[in-house]
Amino acid sequence: MTDIGSQAPAWLAVPNARAGEATAPDQAPAVHADGGQDTPGDVESALSPLERLAEAPVSEHVGIFEDVLTGLEAVLTSVDEPVSDGER
DSSP, X not given: OOOTTOSOOGGGOOTTOOTTSOOOOOOOOOBOTTSOBOOHHHHHHHHGGGGGTTTSOGGGHHHHHHXXXXXXXXXXXXXXXXXXXXXX
């Protein structure tokens, strides 16, 4: 029998995880053909509420996930916004 799916994916890892838990690897931002880069700071900021999960009661987890979803939706929306030359 295989253990497919027995570990959480790296993108789900919570920063400052307790000992023995998987953490996401450090990665450099991707550089695109047009010279632009991913904005990991915005994504990291959107994911930051996940840091509260370990200390929060289960009854508050839905609210935390909603905060993360709202933040990620804002990041995705901003991807479609035009970037001026001064901001690159």
